[in-house]
Amino acid sequence: MSAIASDLPHSHFPARWAVTLALLAIAYVGVPLLGSSYLFEAILLPFLALSLAGVGLNILTGYAGQVSLGSAAFMAVGAFAAYNFNLRVDGLPLIASIVLAGFAAAAIGLVFGLPSLRLKGFYLAVSTLAAQFFVQWALTKFSWFSNDSASGVIDAPALSVAGFVFEGPVGRYYFALNVVAALTFLSYRLVNSQTGRNFIAVRDNETAARIIGVQVLKTKLLAFAVSSFIMGIAGVLWAFAYLRTVEPAGFNLDRSFQILFIVIIGGLASIRGAFFGAALIVVFPLLLSRLGSFLLGDVFDSGVLDMTQRIVLGVLIILFLILEPDGLVALWHRVRKRIGTALRRSRSQ
Amino acid sequence: MHAMTFAFGGLGSAPFPPDVQEHLVGLDRSSRADETPSSDAATNENSVLDLVGVRLSFGGVVALSDIDLSVGRGEILAIIGPNGAGKSSIINVISGVYRPDRGRVRLSGRDHTQVPTQALARHGVARTFQNLALFRGLSVLDNVVAGRAYRTRSSFIGQIAGSGQARAEQVDARDRAARVLGFLHLSHVGDRLAGTLPYGLQKRVELARALVAEPKILLLDEPMAGMTATEKNEMADFVRAARDTLGTTVVLIEHDIGVVMGLSDRVVVLDYGRKIADGTPDEVQANQRVIDAYLGVAPENDDGEGI
Ligand SMILES: Nc1ncnc2c1ncn2[C@@H]1O[C@H](COP(=O)(O)OP(=O)(O)OP(=O)(O)O)[C@@H](O)[C@H]1O
Numbered sequence: 001m002s003a004i005a006s007d008l009p010h011s012h013f014p015a016r017w018a019v020t021l022a023l024l025a026i027a028y029v030g031v032p033l034l035g036s037s038y039l040f041e042a043i044l045l046p047f048l049a050l051s052l053a054g055v056g057l058n059i060l061t062g063y064a065g066q067v068s069l070g071s072a073a074f075m076a077v078g079a080f081a082a083y084n085f086n087l088r089v090d091g092l093p094l095i096a097s098i099v100l101a102g103f104a105a106a107a108i109g110l111v112f113g114l115p116s117l118r119l120k121g122f123y124l125a126v127s128t129l130a131a132q133f134f135v136q137w138a139l140t141k142f143s144w145f146s147n148d149s150a151s152g153v154i155d156a157p158a159l160s161v162a163g164f165v166f167e168g169p170v171g172r173y174y175f176a177l178n179v180v181a182a183l184t185f186l187s188y189r190l191v192n193s194q195t196g197r198n199f200i201a202v203r204d205n206e207t208a209a210r211i212i213g214v215q216v217l218k219t220k221l222l223a224f225a226v227s228s229f230i231m232g233i234a235g236v237l238w239a240f241a242y243l244r245t246v247e248p249a250g251f252n253l254d255r256s257f258q259i260l261f262i263v264i265i266g267g268l269a270s271i272r273g274a275f276f277g278a279a280l281i282v283v284f285p286l287l288l289s290r291l292g293s294f295l296l297g298d299v300f301d302s303g304v305l306d307m308t309q310r311i312v313l314g315v316l317i318i319l320f321l322i323l324e325p326d327g328l329v330a331l332w333h334r335v336r337k338r339i340g341t342a343l344r345r346s347r348s349q
Numbered sequence: 350m351h352a353m354t355f356a357f358g359g360l361g362s363a364p365f366p367p368d369v370q371e372h373l374v375g376l377d378r379s380s381r382a383d384e385t386p387s388s389d390a391a392t393n394e395n396s397v398l399d400l401v402g403v404r405l406s407f408g409g410v411v412a413l414s415d416i417d418l419s420v421g422r423g424e425i426l427a428i429i430g431p432n433g434a435g436k437s438s439i440i441n442v443i444s445g446v447y448r449p450d451r452g453r454v455r456l457s458g459r460d461h462t463q464v465p466t467q468a469l470a471r472h473g474v475a476r477t478f479q480n481l482a483l484f485r486g487l488s489v490l491d492n493v494v495a496g497r498a499y500r501t502r503s504s505f506i507g508q509i510a511g512s513g514q515a516r517a518e519q520v521d522a523r524d525r526a527a528r529v530l531g532f533l534h535l536s537h538v539g540d541r542l543a544g545t546l547p548y549g550l551q552k553r554v555e556l557a558r559a560l561v562a563e564p565k566i567l568l569l570d571e572p573m574a575g576m577t578a579t580e581k582n583e584m585a586d587f588v589r590a591a592r593d594t595l596g597t598t599v600v601l602i603e604h605d606i607g608v609v610m611g612l613s614d615r616v617v618v619l620d621y622g623r624k625i626a627d628g629t630p631d632e633v634q635a636n637q638r639v640i641d642a643y644l645g646v647a648p649e650n651d652d653g654e655g656i
């Protein structure tokens with residue numbers, strides 16, 4: 001087994017920030033100038049929401065080592081809580097609804113994190129399934145959550161912050177981008193703090209962590225709460241900014257697995273890995289369908305596409321687990337190192 | 350191996366700041382339900398750690414039977430014995446990893462049926478493990494910094510926000526960790542992931558993580574297993590230096606009789622969970638029961654197997 005490294009322990013500071021700033025500049029200025037509305041609707045909005053969910057799960061699974069199959073449940077709690085806070089509390093600003101929704105998801109995450117105090121690994125993963133099924137059941141069963149709408153599908157409120165409305169694909173993209181950038185920055189601060197170190201300590205050796213004075217139980221529950229908070233807000237983005245409707249069906253077990261795959265493919269214990277993983281998961285089916293219809297024409301209908309997607313994705317995950325267990329992030333580091341050495345060599349000649 | 354290329358110089362110089370004693374005295378001793386003030390007059394006045402009538406079994410296997418042991422302040426006590434004799438079990442009982450069936454552990458003036466592991470570091474006890482127990486995904490420096498976890502008071506919110514308290518704690522822990530790494534000649538690997546180091550260096554990082562807590566009592570489970578003779582000597586020097594500069598009491602498990610005899614003030618011999626000898630290295634070496642049970646049969650075990 002290779003050790004799971006935390007984000008880039010070796011790279012030097014200015015270079016790292018330069019890359020981050022460049023990416024932010026592209027995201028805030030470049031993309032809106034060039035992108036089509038298809039790019040925002042079909043790619044960037046789901047990408048942002050899933051990336052944030054990946055960051056949330058990575059804190060729990062990648063850093064703190066607690067496997068969870070309940071991610072979509074916490075997203076659902078976030079989405080429905082935000083909807084209901086917004087609906088039922090008069091005059092509550094949208095941002096406040098969203099933050100409260102994060103806390104609601106954190107509270108549910110805390111409850112379903114309690115088994116982690118006794119269970120590990122596979123058994124814990126199975127117990128988090130309870131969250132998945134319970135939340136979906138509750139949201140479907142009690143129509144109060146959906147404001148008693150007959151279809152169970154409800155329109156998301158407008159994204160207005162302090163009088164400014166984020167409208168249209170680009171507006172919603174900016175809204176999601178702001179939220180994702182802010183929470184990613186806070187997550188980055190967290191995983192590099194004493195608490196982040198405690199997460200990794202608990203993951204790598206629980207007994208040793210306890211012996212040196214890490215409050216193991218508190219640390220695990222905190223990981224569940226923080227992770228669920230972030231996933232809850234990712235759920236809000238998914239429903240409010242991407243789909244524009246709030247419905248339980250989209251937050252099913254498939255979604256939970258999808259987020260787990262994002263974390264595994266992107267790289268465990270890496271914030272940026274979640275973005276790599278989400279990019280792959282979002283772009284890959286689109287590429288596949290383009291490629292399929294280009295090569296096979298009409299034979300490649302949606303049924304075939306769906307099946308091919310599942311097969312190729314499954315193979316991809318197995319390949320990653322075997323060949324690159326540290327994920328796309330490790331691949332990226334290696335490529336960068338290669339380029340670095342090549343540059344240095346060409347410069348010294 | 351690069352571990353051996355360092356000079357022994359600087360061992361005597363104090364690696365810790367002068368306020369060490371202050372910290373040791375100021376350790377927070379919150380009382381717990383599981384502990385009662387000791388009234389056992391039989392235990393040694395001068396001892397910092399006592400085991401009284403400790404018995405431990407796993408199913409049918411008796412790992413420890415009626416162990417009495419007291420460790421004096423500033424003493425280096427070695428525990429030796431054949432594989433499976435119960436050496437690691439003693440350290441696991443002292444550190445609360447195992448709960449004894451019977452008997453008590455007296456630590457910092459209190460009796461425990463089971464030592465509260467979570468409060469161990471605050472009670473001034475640090476330990477290493479027979480099998481490596483580093484945090485593989487953290488850098489060497491961060492592993493050692495983690496050894497200060499028991500001192501952290503700042504909340505995670507404060508840490509994210511970069512509050513003064515959180516920053517001060519971080520800086521302090523890093524300074525101390527860097528000094529301990531220097532002391533143990535590990536500075537050059539501070540940035541490496543702990544899991545990628547050779548075995549001998551990992552053992553030393555574990556010692557660093559224990560030392561950075563400035564423990565009053567240091568429990569070392571085969572810290573020199575799998576090392577070359579040179580590395581063992583170096584390690585022995587580190588242990589001695591830690592005792593001499595910090596006044597740390599050391600309980601040490603080691604199979605290499607040569608190292609044990611040179612390093613320890615007192616030697617306890619275990620066989621099948623019983624204490625069969627307890628005395629100075631010379632006394633133990635001359636003890637016929639010890640020779641029969643241990644010294645004559647299995648003089649050395651370098652592979653470091655077992656729990
Ligand atoms: N967690 C456990 N579960 C079951 N049996 C155990 C456990 N820990 C120790 N034992 C048993 O208790 C006895 C003493 O084990 P212990 O690890 O204390 O021996 P040791 O003296 O440290 O041996 P070694 O030199 O091999 O490290 C052995 O018979 C061992 O099998």
Ligand SMILES: [Mg+2]
Pocket residue numbers: 436437438479655656
């Ligand atoms: Mg042992």
